[in-house]
Amino acid sequence: MTKYAIPAAAFLIVCLSLATLYSDIYPRNVFGESSVFLRQLIWIVMGGAAFFAFSRIYYRRLLNFIYPFYSLAVFLLAWVLAFGGARLGAQRWIKVWWFNLQPSEFVKLAIILVLSHYFSRKGLGEIRLDIRRLSFFRGMLLPFLIIALPFGLILKQPDLGTGLLLMLIFLSMVYFSGVKLRYIISILALGAIISPVFWHFLKDYQRDRLLVFLNPDFDPLGAGYTIIQSRIAVGSGRLFGKGWLSGTQGQLNFLPESHTDFIFGIFSEETGFLGFLFLLGLYLSIIYSCFKISEKSDDNFGKMFSLGVGTMLAFQMYINISMAIGLSPVVGLPLPLMSYGGSSLLVTFISLGIVQNINRRG
Structure with missing residues (x-):
């Protein structure tokens, strides 16, 4: 069941992405030099090639490159703070030829790779992840040091969305590795207690986003x-939607960032609640496949990596859709495979390609 579920669902989602982007900018600059539609199409082709390549190369050969990749990703995070371009109050991008590289996207993959490698070697059983429980030091403190530096650099940009996602990925993988649940609950409780302190470190626009979320x-x-x-x-789409090329929020420029963080609003306006259910089903099929592949894998690294990717996509999808309908603050996370953005698209395809590779190897 899971053999072709991931590539099939991913293909359908990127097709929906192209259709939505086309409708969003129609009848304006659809095929112009700066068209987000054409650029997204190029990224999809590149992402598809990356998916194919990483699904064919034996994934354990990648283990030799995990820590160099992690080091490069962290270096680029530091570089973007010093020399990167700023947009909408955040400094997250490095200009490379005709596109903007977002290092924080690659850090997500690097963190999953490093944590998967760490937990696959530290006290886990040969087949199952829950054979023995890890101590607080080995299970939480040391892994946290892995994410501490990139987490701090990402918050400095500032990028609360990716920072939040990294922390959720970390806690999920810690839980899956067999760390005692009370340790995780203690960390969450501590975070909740000290969270008011972070209010004083937020930018003005970030505080406004939190206040707007409440009202x-x-x-x-x-x-x-x-x-x-x-x-x-989202609400005007109702059950069946207004139809393709018939939306108004994007075409009339009412909805800012309609091609990136808020593409779900444009999609829902044109396809309605039924379109949302179809898109949700595609995402759930990918996430479910990641967890099933993890369950059947005989390799601890393969288990942890598949769980990490499934968790990343699940949280990212939930946060983005929640932002679009007002159930969570706006934190600037793209909708996987749907939102315009080359770095996010490429990282998602590479991650899914490795999971597909794990599925092939068993």
């Missing part, structure tokens, strides 16, 4: 404008 009418023409327009787009 969208707090600043309806400023910080609250995007979420209000996104909810209008």
Whole structure:
């Protein structure tokens, strides 16, 4: 069942992405030199090639490159803070020829690779992950040191969305590795207690986003404008949607960032609740396949990596859709395989390609 589920579902999602991007910018600059539609098409072709390559190369050969890749990703995070381009109050991108590279996207993959390698060697059984419980030091403190530096650099950009996602991936993989649940609950409780302290370190626009989440009418023409327009787009789609090329929120420029973080609003406006259910089903099929591949794998690294990728996609999908309908603050996370963005698309395809490789090897 899971043999072709991942490539089939991923192919359908990127097709929906292209259709939505085309409709979003129609009838404006669809085929122009700066068209996000054409650029996304190029990234999809490159991502598909990367998926094929990483699904064929024996994944355990990648183990020799995990820590160099991690080091490079962290170096690029530091580089972007010093020399990267700023946009919308954040410094997250490095200009490379005709595209912008976002190092924080590659850090997500690097963290999953390093944690998978670490937990596959530290006290895990040959077949099952829960044969013995790891201590707090080996199970939480040492792995946390792996993510501490990139986590701090990402918050410095600032990029709360990716920082939050890294922490969720870390806690999930710690749990899957067999660390006692009370350790994880203790860390979560401590984080909740000290969270008010972080309020003083937030940028003004980040504070406004949190206030708007609690009350969208707090600043309806400023910080609250995007979420209000996104909810209008989602709600106006109703059951069947307005139809392709018939949406208004994107084509009339009512919804900012409609091709990136809020592409779900445009998609829902045109396809309705039924379209949302179809898209959700595609994501769930990929996530379910990742967990099933982990379950059947005889290799601890393969188990942990598949779980890590499935967890990353699940949290990222949930947070993005929750942002679009006002159930969570706006934190700037793309919708996997749907949102415009080469770095995110490429990392997702590479991650899924490795999972597909694990599936082939068993």
